[in-house]
Amino acid sequence: MRMSDAGHTRRRVLGATGGLAGAVTLGGCGLFGDDEPEPAPAPDPLQPVLDEALALAGAYQRLAVTQPRLAPIAEAHRAHATELAKVIGATLPSGSAAPSAAAVPGTVAALRTAELAAQKTAVAACRAAPAERAALVGSIAAARATHAEALR
Structure with a gap:
């Protein structure tokens, strides 16, 4: 039809x-x-605290070769990085692949300056953190202040 x-x-x-x-x-x-595609999620607010812990651990470790008294502080920063990574669900770099480790110059004075700046980052993160994260970040801020004093 x-x-x-x-x-x-x-x-x-x-x-x-x-x-x-x-x-x-x-x-x-x-x-x-x-x-x-979905936009990438925003980085965790504690990521800068983790990045600084890794950078400081690397810097302390480099100086600990000639100043062994700094080795325990390097270990403390690695422990902080481990705990932060657990909280935010991040994977730590393996071995010497710590990001920004070279960002902290290799002198005690520069390390103290970096430690004080990192302490301010941790204090700000602690103030903004929910209660379940504030205790960890507050203890990291306190440890960083203590580390800076130990470098005087």
Whole structure:
């Protein structure tokens, strides 16, 4: 049964209409951003405290070669990094791959300056942290203040 002189049958018109509707439906999926990847989650607020712990541990370890009294402080920073990583669900770098370890210059005076700056970061993080994280971050802030005094 012909619908017009152009040769379109009802079956052909319905098939084309159905195909067009399907194409619009599938093509429209991306119009509202549904197929875009989710944005990356924001970094954990304690990540800077963790990064500084790793950097300080590396810096202390480098100086401990010539000043062994600094080795226990390096170990304390590694312990802080381990606990922070557990809390925020981060994976620590292996071995000497600690990020930013070279960011702290290799003198005691520079190490003290870095320790004081890191202590301020920890204090700010402690103030902003929920109760279940505040005790850990507060103890790290206190340890960093003590480390800075030990470097006088």
